Amino acid sequence: MAKMTMVQAINLALRQEMEKDDRVIVLGEDVGRDGGVFRVTDELIDAFGENRSVDTPLAEAAIVGMSIGMAVYGLRPICEIQFSGFSYLAFHQIECHAARLRLRSQGLCEVPLVVRAPYGGGVHALEHHSESREAYYAHTPGLKMVIPSGPKNARALLVSAVRDPDPVIFFEPKATYRAFREEVPEEEETLPLGKSVKVQEGKDLTVISYGAMMRPTLEAAEALKADDGVESEVIDLLSISPLDHEACAASVKKTGRAVIVHEAPRSFGPGAEIASRIMEESFFYLEAPIARVTGFDVHIPLFSRETAYLPGKDRIIRAAREVLNT
Amino acid sequence: MPRKKIKLPYAVDYLSILNEKGKLDKELEPDIPEDMLLKLYRFMVLGRMFDDQLLSLQRQGRMGTFAPISGQEAAQLGAVALLRPSDWFVPSFRETGAELWRGRSLESVILVFAGYAEGASVRKEGKEAEQPVTNMPVAVPVGTQILHAVGIGWGIQYREKEDVVMTFFGDGATSEGDFHEGMNFAGVYQCPVVFVCQNNHWAISVPREKQTRSKTLAQKALGYGIPGIQVDGNDVLAVYAAAEEAVDRARSGDGPSMIECVTYRMKMHTTADDPKRYRQEEEVEKWKKQDPISRYRKYLKDKDVLSDKKVEEMENAIQEEIKSAVKRAEEKMKDFSDPLQMFDHLYSERPLYLEAQRKALAEETETRKENAEEEKGE
Amino acid sequence: MARPFKLPDLGEGVHEGEVLSVLVSVGDSVNEGDPILEVETDKAAVEVPSPFTGNVEEIKVKPGDTIQVGDVLLTFSDAEAGEEKPPEEAPPKKEKEEKREKAEEKKRKAEAEPEASEAKKETPEGEKEGPVPASPATRRLARELGVDLKAVSPSGPGGRVTSDDIRTFAEKGKGEKPEEKAPPEQVEKEQPKAHPIEEKSPELPDFSRWGAVEQVPVRSIRRATAKQMALAWSQIPHVYSQDMVDMTKLEAFRQKHKENVQGKGGKLSVTVFALKAAATALKQHPRFNASLDVGAGEMVLKQYYHIGVAVGTEEGLVVPVIRDVDRKSILELSIELSDLVKRTREREVNLEEMQGGTFTITNVGPMGGGYFAPIINFPEVAILGMGAARMQPLVIEEAEGKHEVAPRFMMPVVLSIDHRIVDGADALQFMRTFIDAMEDPEEMFITMT
């Protein structure tokens, strides 16, 4: 077993799926010779040739639109949008076709497509390079919206996404791309889409998060344990859609308190949906109002202020204490 | 440091074989077998008559909005006639004639226009129903289907097949980004795609002149390193000849082509549209004189392939076919009343939360039915 | 730059002491090596020398304070680096500073030319003979066990310290030194902060309920004694063997040579003979000259005979050790013992002299005691107690099986043994050897090795 960064783990997933299945094609801007601007597709072109690791012209809509055609034709395209902030240029293709062709054709056409895109802040980038807009896709029927939080689950989720018969939007937390390494087995691993994982058990509080926010969330849980003796149950959603609302509600039934953490803007964000589900399914178990620790309802500021925007350990601890003291 | 003309690999040709009187340019006449000539005629008439039938159903409130094809029969059928069953057909939303040619059933069209999604899966019975899917469903967002055609073309090339893809779009679509991106990608990857533009002169209310400053639409292909040709879109022989050339090119691995069929939308954009607001009747009258069907009929008669008697028999048969299709469709609609169908075909497997929502609707529907029955009882 | 001076590790598991006196005042200029404090530790009173040359800036302790290794005792200003012990438990900032200072020191030592550096590595400053010869593996072991190579007596050729030397040296301190795991990161040593005498001792009632009480702190030697005894008692299953020694002949011999020895500066006490006799017995019964290593499941048989002698002082019982008893003459022993006892009472004995014993003798005779049950000086295997000899009637078997009663000078002796290592029968045999030697001085000199 080797330790890998998320970049290497995703690369491993791509490589192995490409080896196993010649229907799997990687395409996007700079994914071939350059290996992707984050090196996620590094050296795939050497292993599989430019027909499998395809450099495309610069057009997001065409990358996704062409991938839809490829998927309908029977291939398993994995297209990369260089930054999720540019995925809106292909939004109509995702919304109007990827999400709908199965329905429109009444099951005659399938779109087994994965759209990979790095998302989120914390890497000091320019405008449009730090957004967290998973809600757009989670809000769209017909799509699956997946966000891993570490190398190991990124690899397993991506393998599942590639094999899934439905279109999957796969957001990669770029702040976590190389932030830490984990043991990732060479042997195949998958994780079911739509299922969360309980990262740690606890009885006092449920903290729900995903993606890049898992790190500050876990740090906060650790600090709460050390300073306040609070045992937090931490849930890593992994999929925003389908949402594992059952796991969230079940945990809150045990703890009675919940904090939801995401870096996406607050209003109409995933936290709103999660909180509603908890409320619907475990209202009578709640001891305190559900707290959301999220980005503000502004565009993520240019990077000198992004730390102030992004939820961090302290903000999570504050929210947790408020919930605990109610 | 000269300033000189750059020689481009392609120039734009214009092709016309039958004039508006149905007179033939013998030299350009394509070699089409007789049964194909008749089949073409039959589908052109079917397209026109079905259009009329649909309009009538819509006007009666038995069906919803649809986009008529009248006037564009030659442009659609002359092109699609070149495809083999294993070739791919990627339509926009005004290619009913071509869709029928590709095997879509009449009742499927009626059902979808009547608001029943499951109509899309109603296929012709017999052998054709078992063929693998090579026809895409209609795409309403203008021009977006072009990219799918490119992706399919890429796949054909990747699998080293001899198949080709033909995609249809209108003059308005050439203003869309997806058209340009698609042409560009197809050019870059040399995908076996035939781009058929039905320049019917009107994008709803905006005339062709206001879509683009280009003299032709075909010339846009040149920008992407793709050959483009403009043809008389109401001359089925010209369309056929141009499509034959393009399909051969694609099939032999020489990449994509674009065909601009200059034609005319004889009717409204959709049944929800009133063209009198933006165009003159005189223009329509002028184009009526160039009707593709009558022109072609004259050619066939001149060629002794068709007789008045045969025309009448054919029209009667088509009328019967349409009638029985409407009947079958309306029968089916009764079975399709279940609103829960909306939860079908969203995902390969229905997720739990959707199941819950479906159940909620089922309960609601049940209650509504019970209430209605109670009311009746009183 | 102000420099703190901390109580250095005095070795042998000593980690606290009581300040007896402060020999300097604020503002004094002190040279490296000058005594600055007198500290009484568990083992002895020691003078603590200054590691720096500089001025005393602040004195942080006063007589009577209990101080622990690592405590800051005083600070110096303008201190020049002398041979400073590695800093311990300093607050992070200071530690950093000190490290930097250390690095500076290193730099001064560091080479100018690569090859010169190599040469200097061979001879650290101020040391004529260069590094202690030892193999790299031995040096690694020494670091692991926290042993200073210079403190170890080498047994290899050319003065080479072997791995066995290191282990033996480390063993000596065992039992008194809390076992320490290799510390994480760079923390070299962490001493326990609190030192309750007996941690599991139940809570005491409020004695003042029944009358007036005075609370006197238990310090240094008393405290050490308390701990040591409790440890020995709790760890060692004691068995006693008692007997009488007919001292008549020896006493005559002693009286005869007493003056002569006194003239040479010694005191020919009964203990001197007991030392010699004990060494003889220890040689014949090596398991009494051992220690039990419970952790290793081993018996450590020592091949040297260093015997401790319990000496009563005002502060409590102290056990200085006489080395290599087997190799010393009666005369040498009597001179050494009287000197040692004198210095012990005057608290001038140093720590080193109280370490490394293999067996202990405690003679309560001079105070007129009879039988008693001494507690073994952990981690030794046995202790010999001697009472006061007095004239007693004894039935003696004369020739031809006739018995008669005669007045003899008889001394009660008790041997406490560690039953884990030796048995009662062993004790009887040990006692037999010891008694035979004591009863017959000639025999003693013959059996002496």
Add this chain to the structure above:
Amino acid sequence: MVMGELSQDTELLVIGAGPGGYAAAFRAADLGMDVTMVDMENRPGGECIFRGCIPSKALLFLADLLHDARRVEDMGVKFSEPKLDLDRIRDWKNEVIDQLAQGLVTLSEKRGIQRIQGRALFESPNQVRLQDSDVSKIKFRRAVLATGSYPRPLPNISFERGSRIMDSAGALELPDIPERLLIVGGGYVSMEMGTVYAALGSRVTVAVRSERLLRGADPDLVEPLVKKLQGMFENIHFNTRVASMKEKADEVDVKLEGEVGKAAQHFDRVLVAIGRKPSSDGIGLENTGVKVNDRGYVEVDEKRRTADENIFAVGDVAGGPLLAHKAFREGKVAAEVIKGLPSAFDVRAIPAVVYTDPQVAWCGLREESARREKKSIDVVRYPWKFSGRAATVGVQEGLTKLVIDPDSGRVLGVGITGRSTEGLISEGVLAVEMGAVAEDVGFSIHPHPTLSETVGEAAEIFVGSVTHHLPKKPAR
């Protein structure tokens, strides 16, 4: 990376993947640490593999062959003049480098060490910024600084790629065989590269500022080499410095100053080998607590800790002899200390080997420094003319000597000149490290006839039981 700054956390960051760096990284990984290794090259190996030990020894192997081929004429074997294929030589040398570097890549990968190409600059005592890299920042708990050193240029003359004025790296690239080569400096690089170029046919001139060559070694060990080199080189100018140097299109004009007949001379190429400088500047050390001495070396203690508690330093940048094997040991020490093991760099004999013909090697206490410091030592010399093995390979000018503590008989240092001393010196290293006495060395049986006997017999001179030489003192 085109946009933004990706940062990464690691337990141990090793900066520099040369011998010190990769030794530290490998040991740390074996001890279970999460290790990231940054280097400007894309493969580990550092100066040693790419521009130092390895390529030079590859070329010296050929030089030895060429010299030997000439030498044996005297013994009755005559080879025809060798044909040199410079391209193939260069390729072969690069193949050697490739093979070793690739081996290190595999070893790194198997150990789970993350390798990142880039240049690291400290931003704080627990973070570096990377230049020319996919990763922008690395946060670390501990760092091992192993940035090495670089060739010191002459004042105002920098080394340009492709210039006629070369540093050792440039010379190892073997651009051509210059007809006239000037070597500035009298250290081992000068001697070794001079040997290579002389063997390939260059006329070599050496200019050295001091009155002797290889100042790091005892003069008696260097003497046979100087004799040999005086025959091999065209000129060795002692007490001579370069006053000026000007590169022209087809040659270099040099003005020499000192004990040299002709001041103005012309050469096709010049190799400047006047020492190395530590790579400690421009890497942001000022943002850490690390202290650097006035010669640029990072100050470390015996545990290779710098003045900054998070940062360790090993290899050339930490000073001491600039030798790969010293760095290897230091790297391991640093890794072990970081892991909390009781490790220290307390070696007593760092061997040095000069791969000339004759080869010179030494370790431990040098006679010259002991005398300078007025230490009481005993020195025994065993000239190789008494060695049977030396006679059979025609290297009777060799010498083996031991520096011994007269009281204990302990072996304090060993020096050897001759042939295969690279192997012979290791016995000396072991003796010094083990604290062996001369008897230990002398009474260990050395196979006969071998050159290793010279070490045993030298020890026996001291003991007084020598066979092939007269004892120094009466037998004990």
